[in-house]
Amino acid sequence: MLTLVSATAATSTLDLLAWSPPGWGATLVQGLWNTILIALGAYALGLLIGVFGAFGKLYGGPVVKDLLGVYTTLVRAVPELVLILILYFAVTDAVNKVLVAAGYDPVQLSGVAAGIAVLGIVQGAYSTEVLRGAILSVPSGQIEAARAMGMPPALLARRITLPLMLSAAVPGLANLWLTVTKDTALLAVVGFIELTKATSLAAATTKAFFTFFMAAGVLYLILSLASGLIFSRIERWARRGQRNMSGGR
Amino acid sequence: MGDLFKPFHRKVMLAVAVAIVLTCALTMNWSWLPKYAPLMVRGIWMTAWLTVVTMGLGMALAICLGIAQAAGPWWLSAPAKGFCSVIRGTPLLLQLWLLYFGLGSFFPQFPWIRESELWPILRQAWPYAVLALTLSVAGYEGEVMRGAFKGVAHGQLEAARAMGVPRFTAFRRIWLPQALHRALPTIGGEMVLQMKATPLVATITVVDIYSVAKRVTQDTFIVYEPLLLLAVVYMALAGLIVLLFRRFEASLPTRTA
Amino acid sequence: MKKTAAVLLVALAFAGAASADPVKVGIAAEPYPPFASPDAAGNWVGWEVDIINAVCKAAEMECAITPVAWEGIIPSLTGGQIDAIMASMSITEERMQTIDFSDKYYNTPTVVVATKGAGILPTAEGLAGKIIGVQVSTVHESYAQAHFAESVAEIKTYQTTDEGFQDLAAGRIDASQADSIAIDAFMATDAGKACCEVVGAVADDPAILGAGVGVGLRKGEDDLKAKFNAGIAKILEDGTYEAIGKNYFASSIYGG
Numbered sequence: 001m002l003t004l005v006s007a008t009a010a011t012s013t014l015d016l017l018a019w020s021p022p023g024w025g026a027t028l029v030q031g032l033w034n035t036i037l038i039a040l041g042a043y044a045l046g047l048l049i050g051v052f053g054a055f056g057k058l059y060g061g062p063v064v065k066d067l068l069g070v071y072t073t074l075v076r077a078v079p080e081l082v083l084i085l086i087l088y089f090a091v092t093d094a095v096n097k098v099l100v101a102a103g104y105d106p107v108q109l110s111g112v113a114a115g116i117a118v119l120g121i122v123q124g125a126y127s128t129e130v131l132r133g134a135i136l137s138v139p140s141g142q143i144e145a146a147r148a149m150g151m152p153p154a155l156l157a158r159r160i161t162l163p164l165m166l167s168a169a170v171p172g173l174a175n176l177w178l179t180v181t182k183d184t185a186l187l188a189v190v191g192f193i194e195l196t197k198a199t200s201l202a203a204a205t206t207k208a209f210f211t212f213f214m215a216a217g218v219l220y221l222i223l224s225l226a227s228g229l230i231f232s233r234i235e236r237w238a239r240r241g242q243r244n245m246s247g248g249r
Numbered sequence: 250m251g252d253l254f255k256p257f258h259r260k261v262m263l264a265v266a267v268a269i270v271l272t273c274a275l276t277m278n279w280s281w282l283p284k285y286a287p288l289m290v291r292g293i294w295m296t297a298w299l300t301v302v303t304m305g306l307g308m309a310l311a312i313c314l315g316i317a318q319a320a321g322p323w324w325l326s327a328p329a330k331g332f333c334s335v336i337r338g339t340p341l342l343l344q345l346w347l348l349y350f351g352l353g354s355f356f357p358q359f360p361w362i363r364e365s366e367l368w369p370i371l372r373q374a375w376p377y378a379v380l381a382l383t384l385s386v387a388g389y390e391g392e393v394m395r396g397a398f399k400g401v402a403h404g405q406l407e408a409a410r411a412m413g414v415p416r417f418t419a420f421r422r423i424w425l426p427q428a429l430h431r432a433l434p435t436i437g438g439e440m441v442l443q444m445k446a447t448p449l450v451a452t453i454t455v456v457d458i459y460s461v462a463k464r465v466t467q468d469t470f471i472v473y474e475p476l477l478l479l480a481v482v483y484m485a486l487a488g489l490i491v492l493l494f495r496r497f498e499a500s501l502p503t504r505t506a
Numbered sequence: 507m508k509k510t511a512a513v514l515l516v517a518l519a520f521a522g523a524a525s526a527d528p529v530k531v532g533i534a535a536e537p538y539p540p541f542a543s544p545d546a547a548g549n550w551v552g553w554e555v556d557i558i559n560a561v562c563k564a565a566e567m568e569c570a571i572t573p574v575a576w577e578g579i580i581p582s583l584t585g586g587q588i589d590a591i592m593a594s595m596s597i598t599e600e601r602m603q604t605i606d607f608s609d610k611y612y613n614t615p616t617v618v619v620a621t622k623g624a625g626i627l628p629t630a631e632g633l634a635g636k637i638i639g640v641q642v643s644t645v646h647e648s649y650a651q652a653h654f655a656e657s658v659a660e661i662k663t664y665q666t667t668d669e670g671f672q673d674l675a676a677g678r679i680d681a682s683q684a685d686s687i688a689i690d691a692f693m694a695t696d697a698g699k700a701c702c703e704v705v706g707a708v709a710d711d712p713a714i715l716g717a718g719v720g721v722g723l724r725k726g727e728d729d730l731k732a733k734f735n736a737g738i739a740k741i742l743e744d745g746t747y748e749a750i751g752k753n754y755f756a757s758s759i760y761g762g
Contacts (some may be wrong), residue, residue, distance in 0.1 A: 065497060078487075356676035
């Protein structure tokens with residue numbers, strides 16, 4: 001296997017993956033760092049949109065509910081790649097038109113900002129559904145009891161809804177995090193240098209395709225395994241004090 | 250359907266939507282449509298074909314992976330779990346490129362491949378697309394099927410064994426149908442996700458509807474209109490899939506007890 | 507998490523603000539040796555990168571080299587994400603309907619490279635029944651669609667010229683049409699020497715192939731265009747163009 005891999009490269013595999021030139025290791029890790037940054041930004045933006053979306057869908061008026069329904073349906077029916085392309089050009093166009101109309105100079109949205117905005121809007125739709133499902137799963141009896149005892153709404157949200165909702169939301173949110181880390185690969189199509197793009201650049205320049213794609217695969221796997229560990233910790237913390245639900249899985 | 254638009258605000262929203270569609274249809278630049286229509290039809294066919302075929306093949310593999318994890322010995326369930334973890338832990342784009350360009354970089358070293366029977370297939374791009382998408386479906390649905398298999402009440406299988414029903418027949422007539430029935434809503438959603446993953450095959454030269462839209466942009470420099478039409482096509486396909494699955498679910502008898 | 511978010515927001519704001527001043531020169535984010543390709547440290551190097559730096563210095567402009575995906579490079583220009591394109595983009599009438607060009611800074615013929623001994627010629631008859639590969643959104647794709655679409659078995663389009671060459675070496679396609687310099691770079695590699703041969707230049711079609719490579723600019727940016735033209739003229743005059751060319755090519759690629 002190693003002979004096959006090194007046969008495709010003029011220099012040996014380890015040389016290519018080394019940290020300093022002619023090794024591409026540093027570029028790949030830089031790409032991984034960009035991936036993580038964009039994923040964090042998009043995830044946070046998505047959660048923010050999701051919180052407002054979930055509350056709107058559950059407690060808003062019929063118009064708000066329908067508009068949010070249109071938003072989530074549209075985003076979930078159109079491929080992320082197409083959404084990224086449309087939003088990438090449309091968002092920067094729109095922002096610049098607004099700025100120009102208001103009399104400011106057009107600002108150049110950096111690739112990172114555009115990527116975060118686009119992926120965040122996409123994540124927002126999915127987050128809305130996850131959070132909405134989680135809030136719905138809070139046993140209504142507990143909320144009714146709290147209201148019957150005169151608990152103010154803010155205290156109710158903080159002491160009862162939020163903790164119970166979190167434990168139901170964490171698995172869905174963990175999936176969303178994994179989704180967003182992999183969706184950052186789509187930004188490679190708009191040329192942004194995250195891990196997949198960095199890998200394809202390295203592979204195309206050195207012709208060692210197999211080496212670099214495998215290396216990138218390993219990096220993504222490490223990211224997803226580490227994320228899985230962190231999220232199972234978070235889930236255990238969120239479920240603290242609840243009875244252990246054995247038997248299902 | 251009639252009830253859907255009874256509330257007044259829904260009628261307003263419908264009117265607004267129709268107005269938006271009409272404005273787009275009349276004011277935007279659609280002059281390229283007649284010239285590219287046949288190509289678009291072929292692209293839509295390729296997208297639909299890829300979705301259906303990879304979903305079918307992938308589900309077959311997923312059932313094997315699911316049962317291996319649910320009931321298999323450790324030397325079957327561990328590789329199955331590993332496979333699912335790897336597929337779900339890496340981006341599909343990377344898997345596609347690894348298969349197409351990674352394998353392709355081996356061909357010059359083994360000239361005998363070109364003489365072999367498989368060469369006409371290995372030469373083209375769509376087999377790699379089908380392979381990558383199938384493995385992707387198998388990886389994700391393997392997890393879903395695992396949960397579905399485990400969720401079927403074990404008592405039924407024990408009763409079947411007690412009555413001497415052979416293991417494969419019990420699997421075929423009791424476990425599998427119920428597991429599939431459990432998983433059906435999720436699988437419908439996953440099929441939509443699979444369809445949304447097909448645009449990535451354009452990067453390995455497969456001509457699907459996304460590739461056609463990009464070709465229109467590069468020929469005519471019109472950026473938004475092809476993308477908008479593309480979004481509409483995908484929405485229509487997603488709606489079709491959801492409708493078909495709802496129909497199918499409704500036709501299956503369900504016991505609530 | 508809060509602190510990371512704050513740092514992120516501040517970084518984004520700065521990234522947004524600081525980029526308002528220098529001229530953003532877009533290059534293709536895909537490697538195109540020997541014109542522009544990334545080195546192991548991630549810096550872009552090549553003949554075109556050197557020319558960009560020389561032209562900007564001669565025109566006394568501060569330039570920021572910005573890699574952008576080749577397919578989206580013209581929309582990025584018209585949308586304002588970059589201010590100029592110097593990515594080996596040929597000056598064609600079709601492109602001139604959307605963007606403007608400076609004077610040319612090089613001109614090289616379009617050539618076809620094919621599998622050794624396959625008897626392929628760079629004409630419609632010579633390519634009959636074969637599979638040809640081109641890069642998407644290039645004059646080569648337009649040329650192939652216009653001249654070869656009837657006779658070839660298939661025209662495959664790739665994100666980058668390199669991917670096309672990879673498939674040519676792998677045997678998936680029979681021929682590839684690209685710029686002669688890019689093909690020379692491929693033929694200099696082991697893979698190129700082993701698999702393929704150059705079979706000649708295609709019949710010229712100036713309407714499609716264009717009149718050389720120039721700097722792409724938004725329509726109406728006349729002062730920027732004047733600056734780039736002045737820079738190009740200056741480096742041609744004072745020998746910088748020749749000096750840079752000597753590092754990469756045997757003879758000048760300015761062309762006729």
